[in-house]
Amino acid sequence: MTSSSSPSQDEQIAADPRTDSLRADALMEEDVAWSQEIDGQRDGDQFERSDRAALRRVVGLSTELEDVTEVEYRQLRLERVVLVGVWVTGTVQEAENSLAELAALAETAGALVLDGVIQRRDKPDPATYIGSGKARELYDLVLETGADTVVCDGELSPGQLIHLEDVVKVKVVDRTALILDIFAQHAKSREGKAQVALAQMQYMLPRLRGWGQSLSRQMGGGGGGGMATRGPGETKIETDRRRIREKMAKMRREIAEMKTGREIKRQERRRHRVPSVAIAGYTNAGKSSLLNRLTGAGVLVENSLFATLDPTVRRAETPSGRIYTLADTVGFVRHLPHHLVEAFRSTMEEVGDSDLILHVVDGAHPAPEEQLAAVREVIRDVGAVDVREIVVINKADAADPEVLRRLLRMERHAIAVSARTGAGMTELLALIDTELPRPEITVEALVPYTDGGLVSRVHAEGEVLSEEHTPEGTMLKAQVHEELAAALAVYVPVPAIG
Numbered sequence: 001m002t003s004s005s006s007p008s009q010d011e012q013i014a015a016d017p018r019t020d021s022l023r024a025d026a027l028m029e030e031d032v033a034w035s036q037e038i039d040g041q042r043d044g045d046q047f048e049r050s051d052r053a054a055l056r057r058v059v060g061l062s063t064e065l066e067d068v069t070e071v072e073y074r075q076l077r078l079e080r081v082v083l084v085g086v087w088v089t090g091t092v093q094e095a096e097n098s099l100a101e102l103a104a105l106a107e108t109a110g111a112l113v114l115d116g117v118i119q120r121r122d123k124p125d126p127a128t129y130i131g132s133g134k135a136r137e138l139y140d141l142v143l144e145t146g147a148d149t150v151v152c153d154g155e156l157s158p159g160q161l162i163h164l165e166d167v168v169k170v171k172v173v174d175r176t177a178l179i180l181d182i183f184a185q186h187a188k189s190r191e192g193k194a195q196v197a198l199a200q201m202q203y204m205l206p207r208l209r210g211w212g213q214s215l216s217r218q219m220g221g222g223g224g225g226g227m228a229t230r231g232p233g234e235t236k237i238e239t240d241r242r243r244i245r246e247k248m249a250k251m252r253r254e255i256a257e258m259k260t261g262r263e264i265k266r267q268e269r270r271r272h273r274v275p276s277v278a279i280a281g282y283t284n285a286g287k288s289s290l291l292n293r294l295t296g297a298g299v300l301v302e303n304s305l306f307a308t309l310d311p312t313v314r315r316a317e318t319p320s321g322r323i324y325t326l327a328d329t330v331g332f333v334r335h336l337p338h339h340l341v342e343a344f345r346s347t348m349e350e351v352g353d354s355d356l357i358l359h360v361v362d363g364a365h366p367a368p369e370e371q372l373a374a375v376r377e378v379i380r381d382v383g384a385v386d387v388r389e390i391v392v393i394n395k396a397d398a399a400d401p402e403v404l405r406r407l408l409r410m411e412r413h414a415i416a417v418s419a420r421t422g423a424g425m426t427e428l429l430a431l432i433d434t435e436l437p438r439p440e441i442t443v444e445a446l447v448p449y450t451d452g453g454l455v456s457r458v459h460a461e462g463e464v465l466s467e468e469h470t471p472e473g474t475m476l477k478a479q480v481h482e483e484l485a486a487a488l489a490v491y492v493p494v495p496a497i498g
Ligand SMILES: Nc1nc2c(ncn2[C@@H]2O[C@H](COP(=O)(O)OP(=O)(O)OP(=O)(O)O)[C@@H](O)[C@H]2O)c(=O)[nH]1
Pocket: 281, 282, 283, 284, 285, 286, 287, 288, 289, 290, 300, 301, 302, 303, 304, 305, 306, 307, 308, 309, 330, 331, 332, 394, 395, 396, 397, 398, 417, 418, 419, 420, 421
């Protein structure tokens, strides 16, 4: 149909007979703004489509392409997607934010976002997620944009995926699958990879029939019947299912073993009573940037969602010289797939186990309050309700000062900082110092110079109130934790009986 060198755009224009005559003009346009040009000259039918559409178009969603090489690169290996959301509750702004986030997720997964629509409904359609009429309009949009995948903003049942695929004639995936895919791409450690693989298998198991298996659709209701009614395909699916279950069991055993190693390290830290601070927060809030800024850790920072999947723990020191650990954690997202919450529970327990949570929120995001709420929900989920929290409002350099004021008013225990410029870091460090639990036991001990290691420990793990070098050894007065107090007990001078 076309002999041009940039096939997909041409094809998609040419494929639509209504725009065929516009093709030559469109090709002369230098940039990708062609779609608006064509929009302006649409025939009546198309205007009507947008008029009657309860499918509300969310503007500004298309992936911004920086240069031609990127266009070619993306077209070679990436999927072209159209997003669709069902807007059940809340304001239109909230619904649009959710779809904008889905667009960011899709881009993080490597897709090119062509368009996005939302439909207002009381609840998602049990058969096709969006209403069946709207599903046919979605099919038009798929044709028009040349998309090869539709991404739905929710978790769809296996049946909904199949039925919607039937109508739109391209692959349909949901938010859960998308997030699983990103996690799979980003996991680096052996444990992280295993956890994601396990979550993917859990997700796949009930959907095994779904993927292009017309057979399962013919079988209909629940696949009752005995051997006699069972086709060869069904047997294959059952075999697959059994294999997946076996793999999952093996994976669970492996994960349990890997977890032990991390547990031991964590207990070691606990035994030494090193206070721990966990940096938690919504994905892309700037958690890794903050860790880097506070400790020079050199952790990967990326403007993409879920850049961090493997928890990093670094040693840090308060201005007063106390040692503590600072842990970077996996980012949170609204509607975090249940399987992933389970898979990453052990990682998130790191948050629950800490003495202090630095809850990082992106002050420059359009809806920081929603992010705060979503993160708190997960924190509650992993049972970390009793841990003290400092809300760290990040990206103060880019945020609207009015929003910063609003957040600071709302959150009693909050501080505005910028991990990028370093603004607010001194204050944050001081705040961490005051919030970290202090050792409770006051001791006075005369530690001989032969046991200098113990003096160093008191400095690192406790708080030295006074220190004096005498001929017999170091005279220390300090606040220490129980174990250290026990170690010092032998050097506590026995009061003279007078
Ligand atoms: N303007 C501005 N941008 C920032 C600031 N802190 C971080 N960023 C940017 O925000 C993006 C995300 O930063 P990360 O530190 O990777 O965020 P994260 O919370 O670790 O993200 P995940 O690991 O993906 O959950 C990067 O592009 C950073 O450069 C800041 O204070 N100001």
